[in-house]
Amino acid sequence: WRGMTSLTHICLLLYRQVVPLPIFTCGGNITGESGVIGSQGYPGVYPPNTKCVWRITVPEEKVVVLSFRTIDLENDNLCRYDYVDVYGGHVSAQRLGRFCGTFKPGSLVSTGNKMLLQMVSDANTAGSGFLAVFSAAHPHERGDQYCGGRLVKPNGTFKTPNWPEKDYPAGVTCSWHIVAPKNQIIEVKFEKFDVERDNYCRYDHVSIFNGAEINDARRIGKYCGDSPPAPVFSEGNQVLIQFLSDLSLTADGFIGHYKFRPKKFSITTTPPPTTTHPVTTRPIPLKYSVALCQQKCKRRGTLHSNYCSSNFVITGTVITAMMKGGSMYATVSIINVYKEGNLAIQQAGKTMSTKIIILCKKCPFIRRGLNYIFMGQVDEEGRGKIAPQHFVMAFKTKNQKGLNVLKNKQC
Structure with missing residues (x-):
């Protein structure tokens, strides 16, 4: 089942010998019960x-x-260069997702009878683009x-x-957009x-994002396995919860609850970036942190x-770096892993990334x-x-040889 992408290509080649694919142009207005869209x-x-825009109306x-x-678009961890955006309507609609690389999401569903696709490409790397099909369906069928x-x-x-009668189906995407009043935050628990x-929640998973859209830089957590995650609290008054299942194994699924909370509500736990177990955050004691950061930086x-x-040894590119208190929180796009330990690594297509905390924001300075x-160590x-x-x-590049030698070292 994990080889579905290559199988799809073979099926498409066989299909084209019998029924030639249409000639795909840059965007257009498409109406009807079903259809095919290609880059x-x-x-x-x-x-x-x-920049091509397709407007679908059923x-x-x-719903669409x-x-x-x-x-098959240029791959980037944050989809900054070549990408396809999918919106749940034609004007001022919620973005259902941004996609690039070769990662194929599950089905995307609009809230009304319209959907918009926008594909953007830059001047550099390119691939074969995308092929998608759409159909009209009755909304929220039990x-x-x-x-x-x-x-x-x-x-x-x-x-x-299907909850709780039977397992969730394969190949679906569900997105819940929760909106509270501006002076409140949102608590989510399963x-x-x-x-x-x-281990890395690469296949079926639930992701929770601060805000109204799928944005890796604003992801609160990514979850899979059979243990309910710890309660999640939003930073602002909106969260997006996305559930995705691929085309292979399924399971019982989940039931979750949310409630609005005042902004000053005391938050005692926060979730890990990717987890199969609930975890409670243990903040670094202030006195320890201050003493630590007074050391000479050498x-x-x-x-x-x-x-x-x-605990872990990796090489990588720093793609985000944000100051919080006296520490720096960074997202690192991984080049190579030499010693993994318990480091949580997320994977999107062929791109792997992880979260790193520099306890003293200027030592070491990145x-x-x-x-x-x-x-370093793993929390x-x-x-x-x-x-x-x-x-x-x-x-x-010259460090590569030495690191490969260390990878085979017995500690």
């Missing part, structure tokens, strides 16, 4: 420096269900795969399709939870002398966009933790 020139390489009282058959919606009541419930287990030892004492070797949430005594240095 300009598909399956040839899509052109650079383009009959009134129905969109499924990507193939997707026992069917359609789910999600906008939730604005002070409290409520959300659950996977009563029952059973989603296909994977790199000690060598790659060799620090390797065995480190900059966004640069490559580093990180050696209870699976995040990398770098203190002044740990080893961090700029990564150069």
Whole structure:
């Protein structure tokens, strides 16, 4: 089942021998009960420096269900260069997702009878683009795969399709957009939870985002497995909860609840970025943190002398870096893993990333966009933790050989 992408290509080649694919152009207005949409020139390489918009309209009282058959766009962890945006309507609609690389999402469902796709490409790397099919369906059919919606009541419930009678179906995406009044935040907790287990939640998973759209930089957590995650609290008055199942294994699913809270509500727990178990955050005691950061900032030892004492060793590019209190919270796009330990690593397509906390924001000092070797410890949430005594240095190609030798070292 994991080889579905290559199988799809084979089926498409066989299909084209019998029924030639239409000639796909840049955007258009499409109406009807069903149809096929492809990037300009598909399956040839899509052109650079383009912006194409497709507006889909199905009959009134129905919703649009969109499924990507193939997707092959320039890969980037944050989809900044070439990407496809899908919106749940034509004007001022919620964005259902942004996609790039070769990761194929589950079905996307609009809240009304309209959907909009927008594909943007820059001047550089390109692929064969995408092929998607859409169909009209009755909204929120019980026992069917359609789910999600906008939730604005002070409290409520959300659950996977088919809950609790049978397992959730394969190949679906559900998005719940929860909106509270501007002076409130949102608490989300799961009563029952059973989603296909994977160490990095690469297949079936639930993601929760601050705000109204799918944005990796604003993701609160990503969850799978059979243990309910710890309660989640939003930063502002909106959250987006996305459930995705791929085309293979399924499980019981989940039922969750949300409620609005005043902004000053005391938050005692926060979730890990990717987890299969609930975790409670243990903040660093202030006195310890201050004492730690008063140490002289100087790199000690060598790659060799620090390797065995480190929980994890990776090379990567810093893609986000944000100050919180006296620490820096960074997202690192991984180049190579030499020692993983309990480090939580997320995967989107072929891109892997992880979260790292620099306990003292200026020691060691890192900059966004640069490559580093990180050696440090892992906290209870699976995040990398770098203190002044740990080893961090700029990564150069010449370091690769030495790191490969260390990878085979017995500690």
